[in-house]
Amino acid sequence: MQQDTHLYDLTVIGGGPIGMFAAFYAGLRELDTQLIESLPQLGGQVAALYPEKIIRDVAGFPHIKGRELVRCLQEQMLQFTDFKPQVFCDEEVLSLEKGNDEFILTTTKRITHTRRIIVAIGGGAFSPRPLAVNYDPKLDGKEVFYFVKNIADFTDRTVAIAGGGNSAIDWALTLEVVAKKVYLIHRRPRFRGLEANVKRLEASNVELVTPYNIAHLTKQPAGLALQLKQAKGTIEKNLNVDALLVNYGFTADNHVLRDWGLPLVHRALPVDQHMATAIAGIYGIGDSVTYSGKTKLIAAGFGEAPTAVNHIAESLYPERKQPLHSTSIA
Ligand SMILES: Cc1cc2nc3c(=O)[nH]c(=O)nc-3n(C[C@H](O)[C@H](O)[C@H](O)COP(=O)(O)OP(=O)(O)OC[C@H]3O[C@@H](n4cnc5c(N)ncnc54)[C@H](O)[C@@H]3O)c2cc1C
Structure with missing residues (x-):
């Protein structure tokens, strides 16, 4: 097993649309970030299940094909040269362990270290009914x-x-x-x-x-x-x-979260208003989480990503002033 000794600020687990947007936003906040995706390609359900479907409820796009939305998210995520997230596809996170000031993740390929985690694994591994x-x-x-x-x-x-x-x-x-x-x-x-x-x-x-x-x-x-x-x-x-x-829908399996020590409610990860889970340092966004009024939509998950990333940035670098708008960054 390869030992990756680099200590990341943030690891986003899951490269669906919401994980990708979180990794982009982490670049905006200059966090040293890696994104780990178990499938060979990014895009989660959108890329795997409905790349040709026309999506009509993503803000700013009257209509956009799933495939094109994933392409735009990828371009957006990789736009920063200094704080471009490291993207690892075809690599599943198997377990996580809490160290002193860090988490140790074991994946199918590496052992890797990170200070904070965002879980964005959707419903986990999914299969059609x-x-x-x-x-x-x-x-x-x-x-x-x-x-x-x-x-x-x-x-x-x-x-x-x-x-x-x-x-x-x-x-x-x-x-x-x-x-x-x-x-x-x-x-x-x-x-x-x-x-x-x-x-x-x-x-x-x-x-x-x-x-x-x-x-x-x-x-x-x-x-x-x-x-x-x-x-x-x-x-x-x-x-x-x-x-x-x-088209009878899908069944999903995210039992792995229980193995990681994260309690589930109705098979979803409860989070607070900062998208923080019950374990300090681990956050959850997108289809994997639940809170009062949660809707499993791309638009809703896009809002959750900056909430989690900003809270993480504040906890890691309290001296940094939080920019409200991306346009305030030169
Ligand atoms: C057929 C269909 C049509 C839909 N149409 C719409 C629509 O029109 N509009 C809309 O807003 N929403 C739609 N949705 C819902 C939308 O796709 C989801 O809300 C969205 O994909 C959630 O994104 P996510 O990033 O949270 O999770 P996902 O898209 O599920 O991505 C999670 C990613 O995590 C990866 N992963 C899982 N476990 C691990 C692990 N242990 N290690 C590493 N990676 C892991 C998975 O491989 C996956 O790529 C639709 C869903 C379906 C099934």
Whole structure:
């Protein structure tokens, strides 16, 4: 195991959008920072789960693709030459231990030392909820999809999307533009999306198939045959499509936080008004945390990052005056 003897001011664990913004802000406050991300790429859920989705609720962007938001965050994070955070991808933080005036982190690659920690691991390791029917797993990534990694997989194809939340609606509206035809299958008569999204969906050419469940899925010489069964009813329908996108949400596993000695409430990390956790020196931001009124949105997490970083800067360097605006820095 490699020993990294450098003592960082701050380690941000998790390179999702909120961890990236925190690392940028730490550069603004001239903290010696490292960011550690377990996946090979930065961007968290945005990059891994919905890089092609159009996001409409990030301040300042009327609409922006997930991939482009991650690219902008990366450019913003790495803009300072003197206080550019060190970024380590493909490296998972396994454990942490409190020393005298520092924390010792063990990752899959190193042992590294830091004075403060920001936990930004989202829901932890996440995986999509699977389709509740038996099918040949070889279809995954060819005819059955859980992520949209490449819009071209759906271009000019007949696509069924299974799900009834915002994400399923967003995908239906996004793919409608490029696909030959889009069906949206939901087990309830109503969709659980934002009102404006549901209105756009109803005005679109997406064919809504409700209230139906997918009962069987079989591979055809060309495409898939879906057998649909009416929820709480007896009517059956057949649908032939080229591709099925399953959008039943995700399960996440952040049990690692308990192993790090951090108590969880409803599987999230409680924090105070400074985003500080129960362990002095460890802060939490983004989807990993909980407090009264917490919303798991990128916009909300972006606000939490400066709160945590400014408190950390003040605790490490009380003599430094806190700038209120980035424009006050020459
Ligand atoms: C399909 C979908 C659509 C969404 N659409 C929107 C939307 O339109 N608008 C919006 O505001 N929000 C949306 N969200 C929610 C938004 O993506 C999250 O709120 C946001 O990603 C949270 O960012 P984060 O940085 O806190 O966590 P994450 O994005 O989850 O990033 C956490 C990162 O930490 C890493 N990590 C985990 N454990 C470790 C470890 N031990 N060591 C190192 N790294 C680790 C993970 O690999 C991950 O990259 C959507 C979510 C989904 C799933």
